[in-house]
Amino acid sequence: MTGLSARERLDLALAKIDNPDGEGARTCLTIYRDAAMAEAQAADARAKAGISLGPMDGVIVSLKDLFDIVGEVTRAGSKALAAEGKIAASDAAIVQRLRAGGAIILAKTNMSEFAFTGIGINPHYGTPANPADRARAPGGSSSGAAVSVADDFCEIAIGSDTGGSVRIPAALCGVTGFKPSRQRVPTDGAFPLSYTLDSIGPLAKTVADCAKADAVMAGDAPWIVEAAPVAGLRFGVAQGLPLQNLDDTVGRRFPEALDRLEKNGVRLSYEKLPQFDGMMQVLSRASILVAEVFSIHRERLAGRGGDIDPIVVGRVSKGADIIAADYVIALRERAALIREMDARLGDLDALVMPTTPTVAPRVDEVGDPKVFMARNALLLRNTTIGNFFDLTAISLPLPRDGGL
Numbered sequence: 001m002t003g004l005s006a007r008e009r010l011d012l013a014l015a016k017i018d019n020p021d022g023e024g025a026r027t028c029l030t031i032y033r034d035a036a037m038a039e040a041q042a043a044d045a046r047a048k049a050g051i052s053l054g055p056m057d058g059v060i061v062s063l064k065d066l067f068d069i070v071g072e073v074t075r076a077g078s079k080a081l082a083a084e085g086k087i088a089a090s091d092a093a094i095v096q097r098l099r100a101g102g103a104i105i106l107a108k109t110n111m112s113e114f115a116f117t118g119i120g121i122n123p124h125y126g127t128p129a130n131p132a133d134r135a136r137a138p139g140g141s142s143s144g145a146a147v148s149v150a151d152d153f154c155e156i157a158i159g160s161d162t163g164g165s166v167r168i169p170a171a172l173c174g175v176t177g178f179k180p181s182r183q184r185v186p187t188d189g190a191f192p193l194s195y196t197l198d199s200i201g202p203l204a205k206t207v208a209d210c211a212k213a214d215a216v217m218a219g220d221a222p223w224i225v226e227a228a229p230v231a232g233l234r235f236g237v238a239q240g241l242p243l244q245n246l247d248d249t250v251g252r253r254f255p256e257a258l259d260r261l262e263k264n265g266v267r268l269s270y271e272k273l274p275q276f277d278g279m280m281q282v283l284s285r286a287s288i289l290v291a292e293v294f295s296i297h298r299e300r301l302a303g304r305g306g307d308i309d310p311i312v313v314g315r316v317s318k319g320a321d322i323i324a325a326d327y328v329i330a331l332r333e334r335a336a337l338i339r340e341m342d343a344r345l346g347d348l349d350a351l352v353m354p355t356t357p358t359v360a361p362r363v364d365e366v367g368d369p370k371v372f373m374a375r376n377a378l379l380l381r382n383t384t385i386g387n388f389f390d391l392t393a394i395s396l397p398l399p400r401d402g403g404l
Contacts, residue, residue: 006040006047006058006104009155013060013106017153023134026126027144027153028107029065029075036060039104046102055212055222057102062154064142065108066115067092068189076191077111077141079124080300080307092189094158094200094217101216106154109144113309115160115193116293116316117141118168118379119366123309127363131173132404136360139169139379145203146173156213157203162193162289164355164383166201167395171355172379172404177203177395178210179386185217192296194289196331197387207394231265233349241276242353242382253398254354261352271351275341279388282333286326287318294319311372334388341389353382355395359404 004012017024017031043058063069066076068088075082091099098105110125112118120143121127128147130136138147142159146169149157159166161179170177178201185200192198202213208225215222237258246254262268297316305313345351356379366372386393 006043006060007037010036010040010060010104010106013153013155016151017107023128023131023147023151024153027110027128027147027151028062029110029125029144030072030108032105032107036104036106039102043102043104053100053102054216055101056098056156056216059103059209059213060106060155061098061103061213062107062109062145062148062157063095063105064115064145064157064159065111066160066191067095067108067158068191069095069105069108074191076115077113077122077125078308080304081191083304083307088189090189093186095189097217097219098158098213103216107148109142109148109157111143111145111159112141112165113312114293114297114316115141115162115165115191116312117372118164118376118383119361119372120169121309121363121366121372129363130360132360132400135362135364136404137172137363137366139172139356139360141165142169142177142203146170146175146177149173149175149203149205155204156209158213158217159201159203160187160190160193161199161201161383161387162197163380163387166203167355167383167386167393168379170203170395171397172360174397174400175203175205176207176210176397177201178207178214179393180214180218181392182387182390184392185214192292194292196288196292199387207396210394229265230261232267233265234267234269234347235261235350235352236269236271236345236348238276238351238353238385239270239272241280242357242385245357245378246354247358249359249404250354250357257398258352268352269348271348273341273344275337275344275389276385278333278337278340279385282330282337283388286322286330288327288330288334290315290319291322291327291330292319294322311369338389341391351391353385355382357382 120140131150145157145159166177
């Protein structure tokens, strides 16, 4: 849509959202038509006058349903939260920064309830269908964010990532998803899943678009991403855990991607990382995420548990069994493992692994709760590494040839 005005691009996006044969109704839970039109007209007026507010000026953006918008109830994909009716007193910090940078906020997008599954199913508001195969799940928890980008409902979507919630749907829907370190982007005004692990990141069709959204949300000076030669870079291919149980598609295409990197001069090394074993030991004793999400929803489960997705209730409730001492030990052990991993990766430019071990599951396949839990755990396995070790991580789509 290069060369079109902001208003023209907005009209095209709204037409796609409004198409009754599309995924607009399941993807966009709230649409800010009038406000977006006013913002587009203002962006066009600035452009005509030669004024720019930065790299996000006039860019059409969707927001995951867990970001506060002043005067609205923040649902986080939940009818229980919607019924509680708590009104946001101000915009979330990242929304304020995006608005100040001239972004056009078009919609709030669907998500897994409370951001607590990696498959992206929502029994309350429907599930946006995967653009690669509409019979399949989009991935979560930022399900609507990925579909809104892939289906051209917006140009950049903003999601949250606690165990892979930006990168999983990006991978399954064929777009780019970036997770910064935990502390880079403020989480004020984002409904929490885990105080320790939550991070905020963009989804888009290009790395450059993700970079400019990240810079604005982080409060950095804008910068231009330029292509750089890869020859001579040192990429470590993570061995062990991230390569277990790959399905046929990922098992074939990941080595093909490594071969392309090597043919273009990347120096590959195959890295065994004992820190993965340390992570699994910590998680087997006490999940930091589950302890924290239970602290957030304990009273809500008691009062409104019947209004919440039973799978989410089951996962959150496990936090009742985690004792404080184990939680504190897990935090301390994680901090030590982060220091170890930082030192271990010091000689590498990147650590490479499949974002997910499998392609998107079929929606009818995960209707069985046992199958759901097994597929959910597998989808989250590799991306959890980035959150546990507080790494920056990006999911780049592999060539699909029309497939998954």
